[in-house]
Amino acid sequence: MSHVPTPTQTYDLSFARWVYGHVDGGDRLALCMQCGTCSGSCPLGPQMDFGPRKLFMMIRAGLKDQVLGSNTIWNCVSCYNCVVRCPRQVPVKHILQSLATVAVREGYPGARETDNARFAKAFWWSAAKYGRTDERLVTAKFYFSYGLSKGYRKSMANLAIAKGMVKARRMHLGLPHKCKNAGELKLILARAAEIEARHGDAS
């Protein structure tokens, strides 16, 4: 009997190559030398399941489902610590956020369920509808995305903060702020969506 193991997986670079070519900043990903500066710099590092460094190695290893299902891509808060410190000038943050978009587009379960994804959705809803973000509406939309009773509890828990913000004139009462020509904004966004869809097809 031979003691030499037979690998069960072959080395498949197709996912990695797709990421290099289609993800924002992916063209520099191959330069990553696995030093750990990014994951060590990240304020959210300890909460991330993998952290950017390991995620990048997983991309190379072809672990598509684990990568796109990971919470690392959703925990990034765009602080840019990793981007300024990476010794290979890999735009870590851009790659994570772009992968998050891919995860949503590809319908990865859980991708829409993370706090960050919910918040991003609420934020975008307000920005697209009013051309502005309305603190109250964004927060409410975010809270109630968890369901009625959970949303209610979250709102009540933060009521004191909201009152304080109103007092400090950081949150307004009354009608939502709107941009001047919401109709034109809609046209711009529709055109952008068209371009994005085309981009997605090409991917």
Added chain:
Amino acid sequence: MTESTSRSRTILVVGGGISGITAAVEAAEAGHDVVLVERSPTLGGRVAQMNRYFPKLCHPTCGLEINYQRIKKSKRIKVFTMASVASVKGAPGGYAVTVRTRPRYVRPNCTACGDCGRAATTEVANPFNYGLDKVKAAHLPHPMAFPMRYVIDPAVAATAEGRAIEAACPVGAVNLDDAEGSFELEVGAVVWATGWRPYPADKLTAYRWSEMANVVTNVEMERLASPDGPTKGRIVRPSDGAVPKKVALIQCAGSRDLNHLAYCSRICCLASMKHAAYVREQIADAQVDVYYIDLRAHDKLESFVQRVKRDPQVRFVKSKPARIEAGAGDNPVVCGENTLTREVYAEPYDLVVLATGMQAATAEGEVPVFAPDLDDYGFIFPESGAIAAGVASGPLDVSMSVQSATAAALKAIRAVSA
């Protein structure tokens, strides 16, 4: 080859570190006249600033002393210290060179008795110890200086203190009228042996060397460990003089980093093995953690790494630390991700040593207009036709520098013999 009206067979060597000294001695012993020009008050370069040097952990005197003897014996080598090259004109076989000199205020008849130093009261930052301590305005550059001659800081030359220093010299060697000067040379070849400087640690802002006393660089560590250093060879914390029990060595501090030096400085991994050894020899219960991306022990020196690895009190952590934070009791806290375990750590230390790399001395602002072609990092480009020895050509250790210096001597001999 360009026709030149006045041809010279003299070889000029710029820089008197181990490489320049070697090139000069080799060329002279092969029968050529050599002029060796050194900017600082003494030969020896950075090697003189080491505590000991690998591979055999010898004291720098072993390498330097024998070469000083060879210089003294040779009738063909002229040494100029406190001198630098102001201009070079011409082509291989015939160069006109202008050398500019700074005043030393001390004549060759100095016996290095030290009376002038005792008469001096002003203290200046000590470049030999990278500013870790101060020296008298009249001082010997270091115990292994060549020439063995005192130097007086220009700041006191024209003062009452200067006159007191002059009066103190029993052999009348002090010359307060010494001034800047220049002279012309005709040479047939120029060997550039200008070496390196430590990459400025203040640029590594996340490691906070400028703010935190107990974060030092590897060149400072060499001085802390040296018997002729600021602590007489005792490795202690700069903040309080305490003996460090937990020491971190951080590799690639500024090397292999596109934001700093893009290249691998090649010697820092082994220099850190040396530093782990220094600490463990002096402090029996000390723990040393080496943070590395990957250890690059070049050439035949892997055995040294293996020796250090056998010490259970030296731990190797595969991680490039992300940052250093200030902890309690002036302890730097090293933060990052252990890339083998994925653990995100924040580890306090008594002392942190940054393994900063070697930057070409010709980099940044000091490149003379006549300088040979330099690569992106300030090292002399080999294809440019210029002759480079040692670290002027790229990051090398002493033995590789000496090999490159011997090769440079040969190239220079060929150029003047053509």
